[in-house]
């Protein structure tokens with residue numbers, strides 16, 4: 001069948017008419033709903049009579065309030081629903097659908113034309129679907145099958161049938177610009193077009209061109225854990241976001257956007273991906289970084305190191321024994337071995353080793369830590385650990401009460417009583433009178449007894465202490481954690497393989513903690529131990545967590561997240577070739593992760609096709625990593641990557657400036673000059689400040705800025721640029737094997753162009769690409 005665009009245009013016009021009619025209807029509806037909300041808000045208090053004289057009045061007031069609040073919530077939700085649908089329809093007005101399948105269900109007569117778009121649309125009688133949502137069960141045929149037999153899964157069973165044809169459309173502003181019979185075409189024209197365009201400030205949805213293996217990720221529906229290991233640019237983040245949209249559609253009765261959390265690497269990345277779900281007509285999920293969580297939980301106790309500070313230290317420090325100790329320490333503290341050690345240690349605390357802080361008041365020790373420890377271990381062995389802690393808390397509360405009684409006779413209390421201001425005295429009088437059961441009108445007759453007042457003063461002063469007891473702040477968590485590193489401790493027996501430089505690791509950990517500093521590698525183990533002692537503070541309302549750039553997380557962090565969100569399923573996406581943190585440099589897969597929920601609850605999907613970069617760029621970058629030959633480039637042509645050798649800093653700056661201007665002339669809008677560290681980025685930025693509108697991206701940057709940017713390697717992770725300049729790819733800068741993955745991450749950020757500059761001898765990491773001529777040596781001075 002030849003494609004008849006006129007005929008297609010006619011169909012589109014008819015669909016657009018229905019969309020326009022629905023938009024008009026919804027316009028009226030949203031205005032009506034909005035007015036309803038405004039009126040309900042305005043008259044909220046008119047409808048409720050506040051009367052608390054008797055219990056019945058009070059009850060009636062509460063019921064009235066509740067009814068009004070419910071009415072308001074119903075109108076608000078109808079308004080939200082109508083306006084969400086309205087904005088989706090407005091988006092559909094531009095592109096109502098992007099694909100079509102001609103499908104015949106077994107046992108039925110004709111082929112049905114199924115048009116697929118970002119949301120479904122029925123005809124005006126509401127009887128037939130003009131457009132099917134891309135997440136509807138039947139739409140999976142579009143992504144999964146070439147013409148021939150096909151099937152799809154519905155809640156009521158599997159539907160088998162025959163797919164005759166599959167089409168893709170390019171629709172712009174109500175016109176069918178092009179239409180492809182994708183069962184005949186060899187390359188994927190639409191994908192070529194999409195990938196050939198310039199980058200956007202924000203990530204775009206990929207629903208029109210989702211690939212079969214990506215669709216498996218999006219619609220995966222079994223087990224607690226889905227692990228996606230995929231090459232750079234293979235669409236992991238994209239698949240993750242469309243998966244969230246899919247879950248919100250499929251489980252719309254049970255899951256809302258607030259019940260899904262995306263753990264992203266940094267705020268800039270969060271802003272970069274924040275457009276995808278709204279573009280698909282869904283509300284955004286929650287986005288957090290693991291670091292934010294650590295700050296939230298431990299920020300008051302410690303000065304916590306940021307993961308990028310840790311990286312910066314590793315990348316910029318000169319090779320000293322101190323650096324070696326730190327690297328060993330990071331690797332050990334992220335290991336499963338250390339996790340098991342902590343578990344064993346926590347168990348042992350049931351019998352000995354718990355440390356408590358002295359309870360002090362006005363520089364006087366009321367009860368010392370040793371006494372607390374004796375009391376704790378005096379409880380019957382059969383009492384559970386958490387119950388023992390509760391008993392200790394109760395005992396302590398009683399001791400404080402007794403102390404309060406004794407303390408009221410102290411001279412300082414007398415002094416405070418005498419110095420009490422008129423206002424404070426008045427407040428104390430009211431409080432005491434109320435305590436003694438005086439009614440409002442009788443308070444004036446109440447005579448304050450000095451002992452009661454003294455008791456009250458001590459009581460007030462002890463309030464912070466009581467709070468600390470309530471929050472179990474009398475447990476010496478710092479002491480308990482550092483005990484692991486006190487060399488005389490038996491903890492060493494539990495470590496299956498003592499790391500090199502163990503004594504130095506111990507000493508530096510103790511020093512840091514004593515200075516109230518928490519290195520990034522200590523933060524999660526510390527928090528985990530704390531939670532194991534106190535009992536986990538869990539969040540059961542979260543139903544799904546998605547962890548992007550998961551190679552950066554340690555087994556500790558996964559264990560932690562699993563416990564923190566006991567009701568959640570997890571989707572984990574990563575690429576070990578991009579594992580840039582010291583702790584993950586030795587791992588190459590997610591194998592250990594399958595222990596998290598057990599193999600039966602775990603599925604692994606590998607993505608090997610890479611879409612971001614042109615074929616010449618992928619052919620270059622895949623030679624940088626050991627297992628790179630498995631990466632399959634999407635067939636998009638482009639210029640070959642280039643390497644320029646320069647002799648001096650000035651020559652480097654001049655060459656970079658020329659390149660940037662040349663790329664700008666060619667129409668590339670997002671150009672990144674990627675440096676190894678923040679330190680190098682700052683230097684480069686200052687030296688290149690003559691380039692108009694050049695910007696520096698920092699770890700504190702909240703938004704991904706387009707244009708010409710200077711960015712440190714680790715911050716460029718997860719995002720992409722039209723053209724990339726590697727500021728200095730010399731052996732001086734990238735001269736170590738441990739930097740291979742970082743270097744690969746940097747080079748894989750480029751979509752269309754990449755040019756590397758090397759001041760002096762190029763990095764040994766480039767030997768293979770140079771030998772195999774996948775990178776061009778562009779000029780040699």
Ligand SMILES: Nc1ncnc2c1ncn2[C@@H]1O[C@H](COP(=O)(O)OP(=O)(O)OP(=O)(O)O)[C@@H](O)[C@H]1O
Pocket residue numbers: 191194195204206209210211214230231232233234235236237238239575578611612717718719720748
């Ligand atoms: N099916 C697709 N259709 C259109 N574009 C796609 C598709 N899959 C991936 N892309 C594009 O490829 C680029 C890379 O995708 P994405 O960032 O999701 O990959 P990633 O695997 O998360 O990469 P990295 O690990 O390097 O950060 C993006 O521009 C994305 O839009």
